[in-house]
Amino acid sequence: MNAALHPQAGARRRLVLGYAGLALVCLLLFAAAGTDWQRGTRTLWDGLYDAVWNLGPPLLLGLTVWPVTKRLQSCSTAAALAGHLAGALAFVLAWLLLDWGSAAFFFGLDHANASAEQGLAWRAAGGVFGYGAMVAGFGGVLHARQAQAAALQAAQAERDAARAQAALVRAELALIQGKLNPHFLFNTLNSLLMLTRRDPGAAESALHTFSRLMRYVLDRSREPEARVELREELAFVRDYLSLEQLRLGERLRLAWAIAPEAEDAMLPPLTLQPLVENAVLHGIAPQIGGGLLSLAAQRKGDLLVLEVRDDGPGAVWPAPQTGRIGVGLDALQRRLQLDPSGRARLDIRTQPGAGFAVHVELPFET
Structure with a gap:
């Protein structure tokens, strides 16, 4: 034997x-x-x-x-x-x-x-x-x-502890993803409903854009630890912003500063969208004259650096009452904390009258 x-x-x-x-x-x-x-x-x-x-x-x-x-x-x-x-x-x-x-x-x-x-x-x-x-x-x-x-x-x-920890992280990521996706879809549907009442013709075109958004969300939500190229995430964000511009018109102004070499970087799906959504809903939409939304991405050494900034009213940070940052931003922050490299981080920079900026750093991987 x-x-x-x-x-x-x-x-x-x-x-x-x-x-x-x-x-x-x-x-x-x-x-x-x-x-x-x-x-x-x-x-x-x-x-x-x-x-x-x-x-x-x-x-x-x-x-x-x-x-x-x-x-x-x-x-x-x-x-x-x-x-x-x-x-x-x-x-x-x-x-x-x-x-x-x-x-x-x-x-x-x-x-x-x-x-x-x-x-x-x-x-x-x-x-x-x-x-x-x-x-x-x-x-x-x-x-x-x-x-x-x-x-x-x-x-x-x-090994058992490592497998258990990995399973726990996957479960937590799945929970975070489960919170993030319905939150995004709910807010986008609200925008479509408002657009339908105002401009039915534009709403039909917007529904085609929304179908692309749905395909992206459903494809990427199957694996909580999935990664996408930044260029895919940016295309998704552009579709989302096109819907918001149909609703807000010229009140939503955009500035893009995307370094070409940064577009190859891999990152978790729905990393930028919660930041963009927060900037639109809380920084630009409440203002009569709208505002400027700036998106930047660049490579710094072995890091991918992202920034989403608005010129809205800003805020006292952290929030004095609850200290919470909203479902989307909270879920993204928790997801970055679970990054296996331990190098992902999210910083918020704001004060009353100075706009709101979110700075994200991720390991640069292609």
């Missing part, structure tokens, strides 16, 4: 292979140390024989230390210490029995008894030391696995 499909089986196999490799290295080092390389009285085969006879049993028993270490790792310090003392005693006894049984099988009981008596102290000390070394090694493996698992869990938690 594929180890990627069964990570625990893959981890056990890597552990066994790693342990077998270390055991082989220990046997070879023991054999090399027991070989007389200069005089030749003990060959490498003699060293290997001694290595297998002396280290073979504890190395075979070493695999039983892994489950004990794993089980005791989650216990308290006192319980783990008691468990490992019992484990060391069992390891030593198992080594002695395995050593004695092998000697009895190959050389007889007398030889096995004599070897066990002579090597008892060495086997006991070596068993405790070997058990402790294996516990330390296996404990390191377990700690490394826990650290890796914790790191993976933390990374997964971060």
Whole structure:
């Protein structure tokens, strides 16, 4: 079976292979140390024989230390210490029995008894030391696995948090878009109704323009995080202003200052329209003589800078009673706050008698 499909089986196999490799290295080092390389009285085969006879049993028993270490790792310090003392005693006894049984099988009981008596102290000390070394090694493996698992869990938690945050931002953007579009459509329909009563012929032409506006709004509202080129947004704003000029006539004067290189920039749809709408409704329409609406766009370094300004009566800012800035402008400000780059911002500059200007900065993206 594929180890990627069964990570625990893959981890056990890597552990066994790693342990077998270390055991082989220990046997070879023991054999090399027991070989007389200069005089030749003990060959490498003699060293290997001694290595297998002396280290073979504890190395075979070493695999039983892994489950004990794993089980005791989650216990308290006192319980783990008691468990490992019992484990060391069992390891030593198992080594002695395995050593004695092998000697009895190959050389007889007398030889096995004599070897066990002579090597008892060495086997006991070596068993405790070997058990402790294996516990330390296996404990390191377990700690490394826990650290890796914790790191993976933390990374997964971060990814989950990022996905949740992204979903929250998308939901908020959709809510903002849902507030902005009906607000715009409602105000535009009101303008069309007023125009229908005044000039039915002009209203028919205006309805064609309104259909283009509707197509733009519906196309761009499907994805809250969608982006459009500034030239598309400007065409939309020109259609909107053409409707307002049918209603206001010469009272609505326009000034455009659009840098050609800025028209390639991408921005959220319906970024300019709420600003233009506010300027017309609150800065120009209430004045008997109308006013001038100025729109500017330029590139400054890696920023797209937009400005919508009117020469109307201005206002005390922020508004002293509610501090709110209207549905369209409020929705746009909130949407810019959710910009993933964190660099989008909206500034309002106004005072009584000095008009109203909104300054927007966005990362310049094409």
